[in-house]
Amino acid sequence: MQQSNDQYLTFFIRGEEYAVSILRVKEIIEYESITRVPTTPVHVRGVLNLRGTVLPVIDLAAKFGHGDSEATRTTCVIVAETALGDQMLIVGLLADAVSSVVDIPADAVEPPPSFGTNIRVDFLTGMGKLEGRLVLILDLDRILSPIELEQLAS
């Protein structure tokens, strides 16, 4: 059976609703203690142990310039796959709360407007129209680019 590409996982960061393609999401885990890694940018929250594998955790709020997230009862980590250069990488993304899995058909996705999105337009693949509200569909491969890695290394 052909798996539909129209399914997204939606979640909240600072009250804004975001979506990522469900095909990229491996699992959602509870927020647990994350080990900070010194000398990394503020949006690199640290690393956590996922069944023996050490995963980097990215604080999307900090990445979008909203300051770093305070962990609350609903805070969770979305474990997702993202391309980095020519390889795939598993990372954890910090979200204030996970909402639901929704269908957003391709004809309900529009290009983002040139301003008004609150985050850099190039982090988005588009705006999804969902029951009269807008969700920001993230382009995971752009959020963590190799260029940023170089900055990390320096």
Next chain:
Amino acid sequence: MVELDLNYDQLLATFAEEATEEIAALETGLLALETSPEDADLRGDLLRYAHTLKGNASCVGLTTLTSFAHAYEEMLERMDGIDPEVDRALASLLLSGVDTFRRLLNGGLATGNQQQATGNSTRRSLRVSADRLNRMLDLAGEISIARGRVQQLLSTEDIEELIETERELDFLHGELQEMIMRARMVPVGPLFRQYARTERELDFLHGELQEMIMRARMVPVGPLFRQYARTVRDLAATHGKSARLVTTGDDVEIDTTAVEMLRDPLMHMIRNAIDHGLEPSAQRLVAGKEATGTISLEARHEAGSVIIKVSDDGAGLDREAIAARAARLGIDSTDLDRVIFESGFSTTEEANDLSGRGVGMDVVRRGIESLRGTIKIESRPGLGTTFTIRLPLTLAVIDGFGVSAADETWVVPMANVLECLELPAAEPREQKTGMLLLRDEIVPYVRLRSLFALDGETPARENVLVVQHDGMKGGLVVDELHGASQAVIKPLGDYFAEVPGIAGSSILGSGRVALILDVRAIFDRMEKDNATE
């Protein structure tokens, strides 16, 4: 140190396996080139395959195959992407050459084996793919976590959760069992009926399994090093030189993937050392050296890395020739060391059996980089050249010393630890660095929380871990000392290119990640900071 003798049929078997792969790669590549003759990368790949094949064949003494590969390489070079018509014709000619390769390989192996027909070993060994081993390790890890939960639940007696966990554990165990069966290792019996009782059994099994998998991945470098004994002797002889191989640290264990990836780079470095580095015997005698040159391979562990050194006691790099050649080719020559690793660079004008096509060092660099390692060249005129390869440890157990600072646990490799003591109360609490007088010796120290800009308050009582690297001594001021324990080193992952001062990570008993400190890098950083102040 040991001087090496050579296990010829083992060598031949390894060669046969690799040569078969290289020939197949040549075939696939040529077929691809027929459809897209303008693809320069593809042509580069083909050259590399042929070059490696040539080198390996000459290493096991298959002369016909070596000279055929040499001619083959020459023809490959004629395919220059200028005239697609010519290239296509050459490609089909070269394709028929692939069959010749196969015939020569089989013929060569037959005679090679006849020479050493006796003494086959009865020890059965099994090739298990690294992917599968990784998956097994993951599963073992999952079981360990699920087991922790069982233990916890057994004390709370929450029946429903207990049942849920049981189911999960059962599933994981089944999956692991299947993996093990597939890998044809020891079959495990059904253990999960009354898990309160079998939990202990599983605990043991799990520990055993984890260790077995880890051990299976780690192999000593000795056999890898020994493969080059023949290369050194024979190649030196064909060049009218005399050389021997000396190895150190044969029992240093490295990850099996690293062994595979290092094979070609080491070969190329040794070939270069013989061709460019070592002088002919007569010249060596004039320079006051022993007539026979020495190529040495050395391995050791250091701060979460494996160091492999390839050195020769030859004439050193001819920097003038390299600079001149770089200028002629229009390559930036400010960093001579880097120039050597640029693709298509060679100082030898005429390609020969040993080197000179500018392919070798390119292979070296790529091989090392694909292991996320670094390579450095040191060369002193008249004394020789040393290549130092530093590879991150992908998977290994180290003895570590746990400390805490700012609510995080940090692990210091035991090899660096000298002693620990309480920080004297008179020492200032807010400064980043300071000095201690320890049995009449001055020991500089750095506060870990200042070094890494960790937040939180400095506690009233602090401790010092005195560490050393390469003869240098220093103190790390931390909040608490936890003591020695074994730690499984895990890489921080590809996302973190390099975190200064951190060698890797390890998972604590609590399931939390602890970072492993890189004492060498911390010392480097402190020295640099001090110099710029």
